[in-house]
Amino acid sequence: MTKADQILTMVREVCALGRVEFERPHTAEGDPDAGRALVEGLQAIEPGGGPSDISLSLGLLAPRAPYFDQLVLDAVATGIPQVVNLGAGYDDRAVRFRHSGVRFFDLDLPDIVADKARRLEAMDTETAHVTLAAVDFGTDDVAEVLARAGHDAQRPTLFIAEHLVLFLEPGDVERLLAGVSGRAARGSTLALTAEVHPAGLDSGLVVSAVDDVMFAGASPLHTIQPREAWLALFERNGWRIEDADEVTAVDHFELPVAGQSVPIQTQFLTATA
Template identity: 85%
Template sequence: MIRVVCALGRVEFERPHTAEGDPDAGRTLVQGLQAIGPGGEPSDISLSLGLLAPRAPYFDQLVLDAVEAGILQVVNLGAGYDDRALRFRHSGVRFFDLDLPDVVADKARRLEVMDTDTTHITLAAVDFGTADVAEVLAHAGHDAQQPTLFIAEHLVLFLEPGGVERLLAGVSSRAASGSALAITAEVHPAGLESGLVVSTVDDVMFSGAGPLHTIRSRDAWSALFQQNGWQIEDADEVTAVNHFELPVAGQSVQIQTQFVTATV
């Protein structure tokens, strides 16, 4: 449902494209999609627009910059119904869109009936909670000897901490010199215990059945990146959007979605 909400929200904005790209691909790709909540009720996608407004351009620009710099591989982790592989089509550039098997199967069906070139796109099914992303990419034809832009927009929040570590390690093993990794990281203020923050979010916002699993301090995110061979760019300049606020350990705590880009 969250993938659908994001996909429907993104097409509400004017988005950039390359000269060879398809500017209308996004709307065509999500035609007929409906965002249905856990109780079977339609979800209000307008609630996502405030988060998407700064986030979508950030990742769009990263892909444009990579294409212009001659990076020939873009790996979209948790791609959902994202259309960047179509909007940013460029001679010689291959896009790898990874997501859950049911999402990948539906996206493949939608791409098949679209009147647009998809020969540069590889779809790969993966369960990020258990699978070895490195093996999935190798099987999909990703070239670990060539630089790659890896992006994970609105993904790691939904993975358990161990899954996030496996993801970063797997991506790192496929990252040649010149590669970059960009993610959205949910960040709580320093001085709080991350497990307490996550459990409080679960209790307060989702009555114990929450889908959000990984929220860390900025320093903890930085350390995790470094452990896996990544150096955060412009570490002192944070691009972020306030996500939600809630009481933790007797104080009001603001959780931010921070946009983190690192080089190998």
């Protein structure tokens, strides 16, 4: 495993382990204990070999988890029949927000999907409404993967991508947004977390500074852009962000770039098809 893969593995596990620490809602038919069962035995190990300090992530997750929970709850309440979780990792929402008539699609890399399938099978919970689909957003066409998985492009969908696109190359993020746009019937929504740097800086320089300062050249992160670039990316791929002037965000980290201290935010962007 490369160091970048080790970091991705750690972050994936930190996200799921961190969410277990919060009181969270669930649907009437949903399983509030699924999250804890899904992460059983996971440890979130740092590339150096020591355990990751989960508490450091709680400040980031505190606004992020409820934001995405509420989107799923609202979608289910308004009768959206499909929820597609892009880069789902060990996210428990498919079982936490189980609701008659709603199909959940959890997409992730093949080995994560295989492990999640084993974990779900071992749990004493209903999973007939969950479809797991293996994908590599770096090489695969998400639209084809969804079609093969049984996703219905004629019916509306909530697409969520929590803490995914920072790990993808900018060109792959573009393909992803275009791909899901092609599967998004009227009434569909796409929500994702976007890493944002202040306007006026070169994004390539920011990404390489993040890599040098925080990851000693391991290169796990690839897409950090100014807000304007994210908004333009949504727009040219058929996604309309309402209230584009209203920023919903959590401060992620701050680091020196070309001699100045640069804050990086995680912004929550939600758009309609």
